[in-house]
Amino acid sequence: MALTEQEILAGIGKIINEITGIPASEVSPEKNFVDDLDIDSLSMVEIAVAAQDEFGVEIPDEQLKHLKTVKDVINFIQN
Amino acid sequence: MSTDQVRVVVTGLGATTPLGGDVASTWSALLAGQSGVRNLTEDWVDSVPVKFAAVAAVDPTEVLPRPEARRLDRAEQFALVAAREAWAHAAIDKVDPERLGVVVGSGIGGITTILAAYDTFKEKGWQRLSPYTVPMLMPNGAAGWIGIEVGARAGVHATVSACATGAESIGYAIEMIRSGRADVVVAGGTEAAIHPLNIGSFAAMRAMSTRNDAPQLASRPWDKDRDGFVLGEGAGIVVLESEEHALARGAKIYAVAAGVGYSADAHHIAQPEPTGAGVMLAMRRALENSGLTGQDIKHVNAHSTSTPAGDVVETLAIKEVIGAHPLVTSTKSMTGHLLGGAGGIESVFTILALHERIAPGTINVDNLDDGVEVDIVRGAPRKLPDGQIAAINNSFGFGGHDVAVAFTSI
Numbered sequence: 429m430a431l432t433e434q435e436i437l438a439g440i441g442k443i444i445n446e447i448t449g450i451p452a453s454e455v456s457p458e459k460n461f462v463d464d465l466d467i468d469s470l471s472m473v474e475i476a477v478a479a480q481d482e483f484g485v486e487i488p489d490e491q492l493k494h495l496k497t498v499k500d501v502i503n504f505i506q507n
Numbered sequence: 508m509s510t511d512q513v514r515v516v517v518t519g520l521g522a523t524t525p526l527g528g529d530v531a532s533t534w535s536a537l538l539a540g541q542s543g544v545r546n547l548t549e550d551w552v553d554s555v556p557v558k559f560a561a562v563a564a565v566d567p568t569e570v571l572p573r574p575e576a577r578r579l580d581r582a583e584q585f586a587l588v589a590a591r592e593a594w595a596h597a598a599i600d601k602v603d604p605e606r607l608g609v610v611v612g613s614g615i616g617g618i619t620t621i622l623a624a625y626d627t628f629k630e631k632g633w634q635r636l637s638p639y640t641v642p643m644l645m646p647n648g649a650a651g652w653i654g655i656e657v658g659a660r661a662g663v664h665a666t667v668s669a670c671a672t673g674a675e676s677i678g679y680a681i682e683m684i685r686s687g688r689a690d691v692v693v694a695g696g697t698e699a700a701i702h703p704l705n706i707g708s709f710a711a712m713r714a715m716s717t718r719n720d721a722p723q724l725a726s727r728p729w730d731k732d733r734d735g736f737v738l739g740e741g742a743g744i745v746v747l748e749s750e751e752h753a754l755a756r757g758a759k760i761y762a763v764a765a766g767v768g769y770s771a772d773a774h775h776i777a778q779p780e781p782t783g784a785g786v787m788l789a790m791r792r793a794l795e796n797s798g799l800t801g802q803d804i805k806h807v808n809a810h811s812t813s814t815p816a817g818d819v820v821e822t823l824a825i826k827e828v829i830g831a832h833p834l835v836t837s838t839k840s841m842t843g844h845l846l847g848g849a850g851g852i853e854s855v856f857t858i859l860a861l862h863e864r865i866a867p868g869t870i871n872v873d874n875l876d877d878g879v880e881v882d883i884v885r886g887a888p889r890k891l892p893d894g895q896i897a898a899i900n901n902s903f904g905f906g907g908h909d910v911a912v913a914f915t916s917i
Contacts (some may be wrong), residue, residue: 449574464745
């Protein structure tokens with residue numbers, strides 16, 4: 429069964445908190461990783477790898493650079 | 508005497524060691540003659556002939572936020588903890604970033620990162636390597652992180668000279684200020700090498716004590732029954748500043764970083780040169796560089812590591828260059844040997860000894876070895892004289908590196 433948006437958001441929040449220390453509660457769908465959450469490209473790689481482990485969805489590098497917001501990642505995982 | 512030189516002073520101290528997680532706790536344990544050596548309990552201990560080490564008293568992951576700690580090698584963690592203490596201690600409100608530098612090195616660098624990352628690579632593939640693997644394993648990583656932390660743009664450097672690294676870093680920092688490149692420099696050394704591969708490798712050199720039945724008696728410099736060094740971990744960092752800069756901001760000054768002497772043995776990659784010629788040259792140059800005479804030196808924090816080969820020859824060199832009068836101690840009897848971190852913490856101890864007029868003791872010297880003809884502080888600490896006094900911190904490293912850093916009281 430596919431995960432709901434809320435379930436994916438909770439998982440991403442947990443990963444981002446683990447890697448960057450940003451509280452999971454601040455990780456909402458509209459947030460931009462660079463502009464709002466101040467996450468650098470190396471941390472994005474860590475987050476992508478952790479998300480692959482968590483959700484079983486491979487995020488290729490060429491896709492990763494297009495994922496600007498939390499919502500983008502949720503959509504990518506759902507589809 | 509080189510009175511035309513810029514005077515460099517010490518305005519901040521930081522340390523995390525097997526005796527304590529900061530300078531104050533380390534210093535009081537040192538004066539109390541405590542040993543920081545303990546039994547290792549890791550599951551790999553059966554694979555190595557040495558079952559003990561001087562493990563850091565406070566694990567850096569307990570102090571650093573988790574997201575920060577996970578992208579730092581343990582050696583970088585120690586360095587950052589000690590640098591933050593030293594920086595806070597110096598209480599510098601304002602410094603021109605282009606006049607602020609960092610010189611912090613490590614003897615081995617991020618070796619636990621390298622080995623763990625290689626396991627990850629073999630088991631899970633390159634995609635699972637942390638993107639911070641390279642900055643964690645590079646030996647200049649600690650210097651880089653500290654530079655970012657304090658905003659240092661005058662230059663960030665990492666000297667690498669095995670167990671002389673910490674002292675060489677402080678020497679380089681003195682010269683950086685004297686040459687006009689910086690007003691303030693954060694300097695020292697760090698090491699996190701308690702790993703079975705390192706223990707196995709040092710044991711393969713027959714350099715480590717194997718006194719497994721009494722680990723706290725294992726580090727015994729100058730004692731007849733010494734059988735090798737005890738591996739320690741941690742970091743020692745100082746904030747050096749031109750006297751002019753320090754006085755202008757009304758800083759508290761702990762000592763003068765008077766000068767440094769370097770030399771090299773050109774003899775053997777790992778064994779000390781038996782006549783002590785290189786050690787003597789380093790100390791002689793430190794005296795010249797500082798405008799001091801042997802008579803001025805009242806205390807030596809010796810390099811002596813408790814190995815059969817090196818301890819006595821260092822005392823012969825001290826006697827020859829400085830004289831038999833200074834109070835000589837090896838704090839490694841309590842902290843173990845921090846390799847690249849040794850010169851960092853031992854400079855901190857040398858500075859505190861001058862500031863508080865007390866020379867820490869050397870524990871476990873039950874039977875002084877033949878040929879030691881200097882005044883070893885055995886057991887309890889001893890008082891240093893009043894008035895203008897000076898002290899030297901010696902650090903030597905595999906590769907034949909000899910470094911002597913001289914400090915004077917204020």
